[in-house]
Amino acid sequence: MTETVLLVGGGGREHAIARALADECSLYACASNRNPGIRRLADGFETVDETDAEAIAEIATTVGADLAVIGPESALDAGVADALDDAGVYAFGPQKAAARVETDKAYQRRFMRDADVPGCPEFAVFDDIEAACAYIDEYDGDLAVKPAGLTGGKGVKVIGDQVTAEEAKAYLRDAGYDRVVLEERLVGEEFTVQAFVANGEFRATPAVQDHKRAYEGDEGPNTGGMGSYSDAGAALPFMRSGDYEAALEVLDAVVDALPAYKGVLYGQFMLTAEGPKVVEFNARFGDPEAMNTLPVLETSFLDVLTAARDGDSLPELEFADAATVCKYAVPDGYPTDPDSGARISVDEESVGDALLYYASVDERDDGLYTTTSRAFAVVGTGDSIAAAEAEAERGLSAAGDGVRIRHDIGTSELLARRTEHMADLRE
Numbered sequence: 001m002t003e004t005v006l007l008v009g010g011g012g013r014e015h016a017i018a019r020a021l022a023d024e025c026s027l028y029a030c031a032s033n034r035n036p037g038i039r040r041l042a043d044g045f046e047t048v049d050e051t052d053a054e055a056i057a058e059i060a061t062t063v064g065a066d067l068a069v070i071g072p073e074s075a076l077d078a079g080v081a082d083a084l085d086d087a088g089v090y091a092f093g094p095q096k097a098a099a100r101v102e103t104d105k106a107y108q109r110r111f112m113r114d115a116d117v118p119g120c121p122e123f124a125v126f127d128d129i130e131a132a133c134a135y136i137d138e139y140d141g142d143l144a145v146k147p148a149g150l151t152g153g154k155g156v157k158v159i160g161d162q163v164t165a166e167e168a169k170a171y172l173r174d175a176g177y178d179r180v181v182l183e184e185r186l187v188g189e190e191f192t193v194q195a196f197v198a199n200g201e202f203r204a205t206p207a208v209q210d211h212k213r214a215y216e217g218d219e220g221p222n223t224g225g226m227g228s229y230s231d232a233g234a235a236l237p238f239m240r241s242g243d244y245e246a247a248l249e250v251l252d253a254v255v256d257a258l259p260a261y262k263g264v265l266y267g268q269f270m271l272t273a274e275g276p277k278v279v280e281f282n283a284r285f286g287d288p289e290a291m292n293t294l295p296v297l298e299t300s301f302l303d304v305l306t307a308a309r310d311g312d313s314l315p316e317l318e319f320a321d322a323a324t325v326c327k328y329a330v331p332d333g334y335p336t337d338p339d340s341g342a343r344i345s346v347d348e349e350s351v352g353d354a355l356l357y358y359a360s361v362d363e364r365d366d367g368l369y370t371t372t373s374r375a376f377a378v379v380g381t382g383d384s385i386a387a388a389e390a391e392a393e394r395g396l397s398a399a400g401d402g403v404r405i406r407h408d409i410g411t412s413e414l415l416a417r418r419t420e421h422m423a424d425l426r427e
């Protein structure tokens with residue numbers, strides 16, 4: 001029987017999900033922007049606000065969906081999984097309550113502490129901004145300052161890195177957040193591990209390193225992620241034996257404590273001198289990280305979804321022994337003052353062996369237009385990160401004007417810096 005799958009979301013992550021599924025099922029998609037890559041792969045596409053849970057459940061019913069995959073956290077936070085499940089359409093994505101591991105950072109830390117999940121930094125939660133400022137004054141060391149709710153990865157300020165203590169307090173006083181989390185600043189190298197979770201089990205995918213800072217050399221403001229790489233094995237070059245496994249122990253503890261969780265569980269880790277600590281959890285695939293992971297997944301992703309839905313054991317995952325490098329092209333001015341509504345061009349013929357993923361662009365009759373977020377990504381694969389990086393760069397000749405790219409992602413210079421940084425910390 002051919003399964004009918006509804007995909008929710010219109011970014012690069014969802015284009016990667018669409019490509020992993022399109023050959024194996026009848027695929028329908030819905031998103032707020034008309035992503036040309038997804039539209040071409042899908043049998044049908046509806047424009048809808050990704051947070052309109054009732055409308056999405058109705059689309060799922062109308063197209064006769066057997067299951068749904070939810071990409072963005074905004075949809076999870078809006079209860080789209082709950083609405084789909086209520087409509088009898090299995091959603092691969094947690095219900096609103098379970099998605100709080102991502103959507104509420106205060107809950108996330110308290111959950112880690114109460115469930116004894118390893119890797120939790122020292123933290124405190126404040127509803128009173130002046131009390132938070134006093135804590136900053138009294139704390140012996142640097143802190144990360146985080147609004148408790150969703151901010152697309154852009155609301156966090158790290159004292160001693162991006163801001164001074166005085167700037168952090170001014171930020172808190174200006175921003176008007178209801179609740180903030182202050183936590184110990186973790187120092188090290190970040191990495192992501194995503195796992196498929198259902199029926200109390202999880203299956204992990206290889207580690208990926210994202211690049212949050214807007215500019216080359218890790219300068220500038222935080223973004224949703226400018227690009228990412230993975231190696232041919234499960235770990236990354238700056239990791240030592242045991243680091244990846246320590247991250248899996250964290251995910252295992254979360255899944256044990258949340259038996260009803262279903263969907264992707266994404267662990268963002270800081271590899272510190274003492275091993276991996278948790279920066280955050282996300283309740284969905286990473287964007288860009290999905291574009292590193294899904295192209296090398298050799299196990300059928302549809303089989304994972306149907307096993308999850310049917311209450312079966314999830315299949316063991318096989319991955320190609322290939323490294324990947326993903327580089328995003330973003331609108332000029334992104335993230336602080338993105339040039340949205342600008343017409344851009346992508347020369348698909350020039351992408352070559354690399355993979356092209358469209359992201360937050362809108363396809364109109366007369367061409368492709370930017371939104372306020374990342375426009376498209378190119379992914380190279382190869383035997384080594386260097387080979388994958390070279391392929392990604394060749395593919396980027398497809399990019400026209402009006403976009404910016406961090407060309408340093410995946411280069412040997414940047415990798416060497418990461419490895420040296422970790423070696424220094426561990427001395």
Ligand code: AMP
Nearest residue numbers: 144153156158183184185186212279280
């Ligand atoms: P988040 O939205 O929690 O992913 O935070 C965004 C970024 O802020 C992370 O990717 C880190 O680079 C940084 N960050 C968050 N929490 C901490 C922390 N406790 N120590 C150091 N950096 C952090």
Ligand code: GLY
Nearest residue numbers: 210225286287288
């Ligand atoms: N790459 C970071 C995220 O998806 O949140």
